[in-house]
Amino acid sequence: MRNEQDVNRAIEQYSNLVRRLCMIHLKNYADTEDIFQTVFLKYALSSVSFENKEYEKSWFIRVTINACKDLLKSFFHSRTTSLNQVMEQAAYLPPDHREVLEAVLSLPKKYRDIVYLYYYEEYTAPEISSILGKNVNTVYTLLTRSKNLLREKLGGDGYEI
Amino acid sequence: MKYRLKETFDQIKAEEELKNRTKVFVSEKIQNDTSSKAGTAGRSIRRLAPVFVCMAILLIGSYWLYFTPAWQISIDINPSIEISMNRLNKVISVKSYNEDGAELADLLDVKYKNYAEAICQILENDDIAALLSNDEILMIGVIGNDETQSSKILADIESLAEGKKNTYCYCVHSDEVSEAHKMGLSYGKYKAFLDLRALDPDITADDMRDMTMREIQDLIDELSGSQDNAAEKTGDTDSNTHHHTGKKHRNSYKGGE
Numbered sequence: 215m216r217n218e219q220d221v222n223r224a225i226e227q228y229s230n231l232v233r234r235l236c237m238i239h240l241k242n243y244a245d246t247e248d249i250f251q252t253v254f255l256k257y258a259l260s261s262v263s264f265e266n267k268e269y270e271k272s273w274f275i276r277v278t279i280n281a282c283k284d285l286l287k288s289f290f291h292s293r294t295t296s297l298n299q300v301m302e303q304a305a306y307l308p309p310d311h312r313e314v315l316e317a318v319l320s321l322p323k324k325y326r327d328i329v330y331l332y333y334y335e336e337y338t339a340p341e342i343s344s345i346l347g348k349n350v351n352t353v354y355t356l357l358t359r360s361k362n363l364l365r366e367k368l369g370g371d372g373y374e375i
Numbered sequence: 376m377k378y379r380l381k382e383t384f385d386q387i388k389a390e391e392e393l394k395n396r397t398k399v400f401v402s403e404k405i406q407n408d409t410s411s412k413a414g415t416a417g418r419s420i421r422r423l424a425p426v427f428v429c430m431a432i433l434l435i436g437s438y439w440l441y442f443t444p445a446w447q448i449s450i451d452i453n454p455s456i457e458i459s460m461n462r463l464n465k466v467i468s469v470k471s472y473n474e475d476g477a478e479l480a481d482l483l484d485v486k487y488k489n490y491a492e493a494i495c496q497i498l499e500n501d502d503i504a505a506l507l508s509n510d511e512i513l514m515i516g517v518i519g520n521d522e523t524q525s526s527k528i529l530a531d532i533e534s535l536a537e538g539k540k541n542t543y544c545y546c547v548h549s550d551e552v553s554e555a556h557k558m559g560l561s562y563g564k565y566k567a568f569l570d571l572r573a574l575d576p577d578i579t580a581d582d583m584r585d586m587t588m589r590e591i592q593d594l595i596d597e598l599s600g601s602q603d604n605a606a607e608k609t610g611d612t613d614s615n616t617h618h619h620t621g622k623k624h625r626n627s628y629k630g631g632e
Contacts, residue, residue, distance in 0.1 A: 215408070221401050229389035229397070237387050250389075250397040258401050259408070307386050314383040333380040368376055 221258045228274045234334070235275065238318060238326040239282035252281045272345045275335075279327055279346070317367040325360040332357055442467055446519035446528070446549070448490060450497055451563030452506050453587035454479035457518075458493055464528075466493050472561040473585055479503075490528070494535050498542075507540050512588040514563035517546035541589075560584065567591045574598035 232253055236246040256277055264270040307315060318329055327346060331337045339357060343350040444459035444467060455472035456479055466485045471477040482500065485493035494515070497503055507513060515532055519525040525546040536542045547562060555565030558580045571578050571591060575598055583591055 215405065218402050218405060221405070222398055225394050225398055225401075229394050230387070233389035233393070234384050234387045247393060247396065250393060251400050254397050254401050255404055258405055307383070310379070311383040311386050314379045315387075318380070318383075329380070330384065333377050334384040364376060368379070 215261065216258050221254060224257055224270075224274075225254055228271065231271070231274060231335075232278045234330060235278045235327070236282065237315075238330055239279070239286070239323070245285055248285060249278060249281050252285075253278050256281075275331070275345055276347075314368065317364055320367065321360055321363055325356055325363070328353060328356045329360050329364070441465075444468070446517065446521075446525065447552070448494070448532070449514070449516035449518060449552075449562040450479075451514040451516075451561055451567075451588050452503060452511050453585070454503075455561040455564050456480050457561050458485065458490065460490050464490050466490060472559065472564065475585075476561075491531060491535060494532055498536060498539060506587070507542070510541060510589060512592055513539070513542045514567075514588055515542065515544045516562050516566075517544070518549055518552050518562055519546070520549050522548075563588070564591075567595070570595055571598070 229250070232250060233246065236249050240246055240249065253274065257274070262273065264273065318326060321329065328342055331342050331345065332339070337345065339353045340350050342348070343353045346353070348356075441461055441463070443461060445462045446460050448458045448460070450456045450458070453473070454475040456476040457470045457472070458466055459468045459470070461467050465487050466489075467487070469480045469483060469485065471480045479497075479500065479502065482502075483493065483496055485496055503513065513536075515536060517525045517529045517532065519528070525548075529544055529546045533544050536544060547566075552562045552565075555562045558565065558568075560568060560580055564583065565580075567588065568578070568580055568583055568591075571583065571594060574595060586594075
């Protein structure tokens with residue numbers, strides 16, 4: 215079990231990461247709060263020691279994604295959510311960013327993590343494959359398809375992928 | 376597009392309120408978990424206390440049973456030692472009664488072994504073998520409270536010592552040994568001392584502490600010889616002048632050659 219100081223440090227360091235992953239998976243703020251509690255409590259109770267910060271970060275990514283999936287799979291959870299409902303969470307964003315976020319959230323769920331990890335966290339395909347436990351070739355395929363889909367939604371001209 | 380994605384995700388940040396609520400939640404959970412674990416540990420300890428007490432009694436009892444001497448073997452040649460055995464006939468201590476005895480005790484590796492192995496090690500010891508071949512006398516005494524058990528052990532030791540030159544075995548009750556120990560003598564030496572003092576009242580335990588059993592026996596023979604001569608002169612012959620130490624006791628001897 216970790217001490218409070220260590221947990222608070224992790225919350226400060228990884229809460230934005232967890233929040234972004236929640237944003238691309240979950241439909242409301244209450245679920246986000248659940249995930250925050252689940253992830254950081256798991257960290258507090260875990261005795262796993264990390265070789266370095268990169269291992270710790272990938273642990274948080276993996277645990278957050280799994281927690282989101284578990285929450286969405288739960289029996290009592292509503293199965294259908296419109297994109298508009300999801301976007302209510304991002305009402306504070308400027309229109310340009312809302313457009314980009316909408317494009318990401320309109321992607322099939324299996325593409326969203328890869329897009330986030332590749333474009334924002336700047337992981338390579340082999341690193342993503344290791345974090346998500348997917349085959350590297352599968353990651354490359356998903357990346358290619360998600361680039362095409364995003365290009366369609368956001369327009370190809372003047373946008374480097 | 377990469378930059379737009381980056382900029383967009385940069386806008387998404389965990390709210391301070393969310394972070395604070397998470398900190399409070401986790402902190403409370405940790406404290407509850409710690410206190411419930413402490414409570415569980417406390418309850419477990421209380422529940423298991425009788426088991427621990429029983430185990431402690433069992434351990435102390437076993438220790439006491441194992442390390443309480445039940446009987447001894449006294450070895451005298453010049454090295455004089457006494458080996459203490461527990462109820463399981465395992466050696467629990469080796470005590471020396473003179474310098475030679477201390478040297479012999481150091482050479483022996485008999486602790487926690489059966490007494491028969493201890494006797495074999497002593498009989499096979501090079502120094503003991505050399506002393507016996509020089510016509511020295513080895514006395515092996517069984518000291519115990521239980522006459523039946525002592526007789527059985529004596530028989531075992533006799534069979535182990537069979538064929539050894541100048542080796543004599545006897546058994547004696549523990550009550551008779553305390554006086555020997557008060558004088559700082561092993562029982563074999565003490566018995567020889569009693570025989571010697573009967574012939575020469577001036578002799579002390581210190582005089583004979585480092586004498587070999589052969590030297591003591593020769594002295595006994597010499598003194599009893601002179602007394603015999605004196606008795607013959609006076610016509611009063613003692614027919615019991617054989618002093619293979621302690622024959623007056625309820626001893627059993629096994630003579631070599």
